[in-house]
Amino acid sequence: MKAAVIVFPGSNCDRDLAVALQQSMGRPPHRVWHRETSLPDVDLIAVPGGFSYGDYLRSGAMAAHSPIMAEVVRRAEAGVAILGICNGFQVLTEAGLLPGVLMRNRDLRFVCRDVHLRVEQRDSIFCRSYADNQVIRIPVAHHDGNYFLNGEDLKRIESEGRVAFRYCDEDGTVSEEANPNGSLKNIAGVLSASRRILGLMPHPERLSDPVLGGNDGRGMFDSLVSALA
Amino acid sequence: MKALVHITLKQGVLDPQGKAIANAFSNLGFEGVKDVRQGKYIELDLSDRDPTAASADVKEMCERLLANTVIEDYRVEIVDSN
Numbered sequence: 001m002k003a004a005v006i007v008f009p010g011s012n013c014d015r016d017l018a019v020a021l022q023q024s025m026g027r028p029p030h031r032v033w034h035r036e037t038s039l040p041d042v043d044l045i046a047v048p049g050g051f052s053y054g055d056y057l058r059s060g061a062m063a064a065h066s067p068i069m070a071e072v073v074r075r076a077e078a079g080v081a082i083l084g085i086c087n088g089f090q091v092l093t094e095a096g097l098l099p100g101v102l103m104r105n106r107d108l109r110f111v112c113r114d115v116h117l118r119v120e121q122r123d124s125i126f127c128r129s130y131a132d133n134q135v136i137r138i139p140v141a142h143h144d145g146n147y148f149l150n151g152e153d154l155k156r157i158e159s160e161g162r163v164a165f166r167y168c169d170e171d172g173t174v175s176e177e178a179n180p181n182g183s184l185k186n187i188a189g190v191l192s193a194s195r196r197i198l199g200l201m202p203h204p205e206r207l208s209d210p211v212l213g214g215n216d217g218r219g220m221f222d223s224l225v226s227a228l229a
Numbered sequence: 230m231k232a233l234v235h236i237t238l239k240q241g242v243l244d245p246q247g248k249a250i251a252n253a254f255s256n257l258g259f260e261g262v263k264d265v266r267q268g269k270y271i272e273l274d275l276s277d278r279d280p281t282a283a284s285a286d287v288k289e290m291c292e293r294l295l296a297n298t299v300i301e302d303y304r305v306e307i308v309d310s311n
Contacts, residue, residue, distance in 0.1 A: 057294070057295070058297055061294065061297070065293075065294060094297070100299065101244075101297050101299045101300050102240075103300065104245060104246060105245075106243075106245055108246065108249060148242065148299070148300060149299060150299065182245075184245075191258050227273070
């Protein structure tokens with residue numbers, strides 16, 4: 001599998017994401033600066049976390065219009081897999097590749113801790129290494145993770161099985177207490193209609209090695225390798 | 230000429246920042262504030278042109294960048310700089 005990690009001014013998870021990808025892929029991904037207008041031939045484009053452009057205007061809004069994103073959108077239309085984590089998720093919604101928007105957290109606080117996620121859709125290239133309804137522990141670190149979309153669109157993504165992960169407690173119960181940011185229906189990750197694009201607020205790359213205190217994130221990168229290699 | 234752009238949250242979209250401001254008013258002893266909605270105000274300095282065309286341009290800027298129309302409404306006002 002070949003992959004590229006996009007780097008914006010203010011990205012800060014690009015290296016961790018590259019390390020996690022390399023661990024599963026066996027080779028390092030390309031790192032592509034936001035001013036580039038073309039991408040190497042890759043199977044996966046990963047948009048990392050951070051604070052691209054200082055979160056000016058809205059999180060992800062400026063990055064979504066940077067030069068490289070026109071090419072990312074073209075590749076997405078051609079069916080290339082795309083993964084957006086945290087700020088990367090915000091960028092993908094602002095670029096129109098995923099529905100909805102990530103608003104300021106419900107309690108206005110930056111939330112930085114491990115959360116539990118229930119795997120809602122094993123049936124995607126991102127999750128096949130997990131079991132249905134498996135509960136995984138993954139960290140979040142964000143101020144704008146409160147997922148919102150209008151009622152009709154919510155109905156559509158629910159009925160099409162495009163909610164990939166929900167925030168839950170340790171036992172897998174989806175509850176208001178387990179919701180770290182006020183996201184609608186505890187939604188933590190969303191798939192595109194093509195199921196080739198995933199955006200999620202939690203950071204699987206931050207728990208992808210036992211030495212970091214957990215390995216639950218690795219399944220996502222292993223899934224991608226098994227699907228795309 | 231100038232374009233004055235007001236961006237506000239759509240009705241029905243929760244505004245926790247507005248709520249926090251409303252709470253602060255009550256802590257400060259101001260009474261009778263029933264609700265607060267926070268938005269953005271953006272001022273554009275434009276080269277002179279037909280106001281109708283300018284308004285159309287700025288509306289497109291709102292659609293493509295300044296507002297996220299999933300949650301936000303916008304209002305554009307074109308005024309003479311003088």
